[in-house]
Amino acid sequence: MPAYRPGFALPLDELREEIDRLWSSLVTAPPLHGWGTRSEESVFPAVNLRETDDGFSIEAELPGLGVADVDISVSGDCLVLKGARRSADEAAEGATPSGGGNADGSQSAAKVVWLLRERGTGAFERRITLPVPVDSQRVDASLIDGVLTVVLPKLAACQPRKVPVRGA
Numbered sequence: 001m002p003a004y005r006p007g008f009a010l011p012l013d014e015l016r017e018e019i020d021r022l023w024s025s026l027v028t029a030p031p032l033h034g035w036g037t038r039s040e041e042s043v044f045p046a047v048n049l050r051e052t053d054d055g056f057s058i059e060a061e062l063p064g065l066g067v068a069d070v071d072i073s074v075s076g077d078c079l080v081l082k083g084a085r086r087s088a089d090e091a092a093e094g095a096t097p098s099g100g101g102n103a104d105g106s107q108s109a110a111k112v113v114w115l116l117r118e119r120g121t122g123a124f125e126r127r128i129t130l131p132v133p134v135d136s137q138r139v140d141a142s143l144i145d146g147v148l149t150v151v152l153p154k155l156a157a158c159q160p161r162k163v164p165v166r167g168a
Helices: 012-028 088-094
Strands: 048-050 055-061 069-077 078-085 124-130 140-144 147-153
Touching: 048 124, 069 147, 078 147
Parallel strands: none
Antiparallel strands: 048 055, 055 147, 069 078, 078 124, 140 147
16 A cells, blocks of 8 residues: 655645646737737737739728827838837826926826736837839828728739730
């Protein structure tokens, strides 16, 4: 009959509880910061990319961002979307008069306690490689109702052309 030693399993139980706690914190972290359960959850912003004979069209979801919050650059076949989303308290801090206080000169000591925070904040950068180079001089972008639309015309040399067939 095996001998039972009191307290032998206690360290293993503590280790198991600690691993369970660690796993729970990793799985429930916000997706914007790269801890989503699927790889596409960690990609921001979400985009749709379409190709036509003339070029490409990209739509990116950027809710809550304004034109001044987004930077777009194009080089050859690479499109780069950069930007930043500030939290409500960061936006409020930026709205205070210089000196850091309220309009009457008093200091605000209101403490914010987050009860639930699922919308990500901070800077982002998304690089999208296109199949062919585009004409960077004719790229057009618009941001309407939180949807960024970028139209990227292909270079003339990369556009398909109809080749006439001669007869004998």
